[in-house]
Amino acid sequence: MAHPADDPPCFPQLPTLLYQVVTFQEQQETMPVTNFRIPERYEYQTGFAANLETEAIKGALPIGQNSPQKCPYGLYAEKISGTAFTAPRWENQQTWAYRIIPSAAHSSFEPAPSGNRLKTKFNQIPNQLRWDPFDINADVDWIEGLHIVAGSGDPALKNGIAYYIYGATKSMNEKTAMYRVNLVNDEPIRGYILELFNGHFQLPELGPIGSNCLANARDFQIPVAAYTHDSKSTWTVVNKFCGQLFTSKQGHTPFDVVAWEGRYYPYKYDLGRFNTIGTISYDHPDPSLNTVLTANSNAHPGTAIADFVIFPPRWLVGEDTFRPPSYHRNCMSEFMGLIEGSYIAKGAGSGGFQAAGASLHNCMSSHGPDVEAFDKASNQELVPVKVGTGSMAFMFESCYMVGVTDWGLKMCQKVQKGYSEESWGGLKDLFTPPELPFRE
Ligand SMILES: [Fe+2]
Structure with a gap:
């Protein structure tokens, strides 16, 4: 702060x-x-x-x-x-x-x-979006910026x-x-x-x-x-x-x-104090496990107007497990930012997912690890490994359809062109069915 x-x-x-x-x-x-x-x-x-x-x-x-x-x-x-x-x-x-x-x-x-x-x-759009780091303009105060x-x-x-x-x-x-x-x-x-x-x-x-x-x-x-x-x-x-x-x-x-x-007052919280929970056996839990704070919709228990979720430094130990998030389509909208460091599921693409940048995967927008992250996670030796040291990614997850302002879409000039194609366009067909017998 x-x-x-x-x-x-x-x-x-x-x-x-x-x-x-x-x-x-x-x-x-x-x-x-x-x-x-x-x-x-x-x-x-x-x-x-x-x-x-x-x-x-x-x-x-x-x-x-x-x-x-x-x-x-x-x-x-x-x-x-x-x-x-x-x-x-x-x-x-x-x-x-x-x-x-x-x-x-x-x-x-x-x-x-x-x-x-x-x-x-x-503006509501179904495309996956990612932004390069936003500018800090010269000679502006916090309100102007x-x-x-x-x-x-x-x-x-x-x-x-x-x-x-x-x-x-x-x-x-x-x-x-x-x-x-x-x-x-x-x-x-x-x-x-x-x-x-x-x-x-x-x-x-x-x-x-x-x-x-x-x-x-x-x-x-x-x-x-x-x-x-x-x-x-x-x-x-x-x-x-x-x-x-x-x-x-x-x-x-x-x-x-x-x-x-x-009871109505400002507060602050050091994300470093978050006591992260994760699997100690197998499979990837939903990221809701990393929720710091939630604003409930009240109408539907467990469905949040906004969950504030973080991806802090943590140990990954899952056996026989694809450790990053799987590919998914989510009825909730996901806006991510990176405070510092790098994020486990993103590497390639035009500029990548960088600190002070952002990404938005609107309701039901398909996404997941890019090609590079998939290849790495599919083939790595599954020894205990600590990830995220010196890094802090976060996600705002909302039950609403999340649209982009004219400033966010055009005027800031930070939307990465080709994000979707570069991230997932190169995913190969790895399907290897058995030779016999099978149903068509
Ligand atoms: Fe996601």
Whole structure:
């Protein structure tokens, strides 16, 4: 994650996953914690979905009530709800924030030009798609470097998803906020984002696995309260609203939450802590085994609006097994990205599957190992082998048909031509039927 250089951790309000392409200090040979090149600089609370409370000033949280006639220290109470008031208790998410000035104190939002780069208009196509690494343009901050690549549905109906990439070469203006993303040591940043138009991520059920493994609740990190006190400067607040940007002005910092309590908050998770499960006998389990977080469709248990799945460093030991994924057609849509390193099932093709690139295999689109990966996996000696060291591929798997924006299809100019033909066009007919007898 990028860290704000001077401001306290912000308080984003979108159900969003954000991943940063990181560079490891050195390739890590053992698990479980990623050796980030930039050391941690903040304090956190831990625990996924826990009801938490935190105070930057002792006594800033009212005791036993949310909205006293006068809040401690002259703060304002502001409730932020992430679910309907009457949502079932197990999924209800809200937070009470105690801040210096309420967020309502701002000028009218005015449209801000953002062209097509955030428009939620998706072209549905059945072809397999792969993108070269997306550019990081010169002299752009995080908001300017944000582009929507693919997605489905309509944010106005709160139904669907969107996948973004971002790249930035400079920090955001000093008095501008959306999320606030500044560079550390002026080094460029890039990454991927998944936005849910509705619902929230939760940890997947573990079933027979038991009560531990995959992503453990204790490893999710949530900011502690921190604030700045500035009711004199003019701030610009950027609002991404149904595929376009709006801005407003306000005479106070938005980073003024002195205390808060609740279940609706940002969190971060080091993918290096994921406790990977796999076969210790034979055959290739479905990739759902690597689900970090899932956003359930509710209508159909086990069918996700979005599963966030990763392919971390792991041992492969399956006997008499084709170890990469088999060829498949999936009723779910698969968008993949690569944070760093290389991925086991992809090698050849025009440029290959590269870090900071992506691929999309829409609903029922045929895909699987390319020729090179198939030949290698079919003939390799099946000794235990560790794969993925220094690498982290991921997949957003969705029950929706996932379309591509005009920017993702044309304007970014990163779609690899000939991806399908180069990957699978060279697969040979290896069928060797017995000579006699057989039915035609
Ligand atoms: Fe797939």
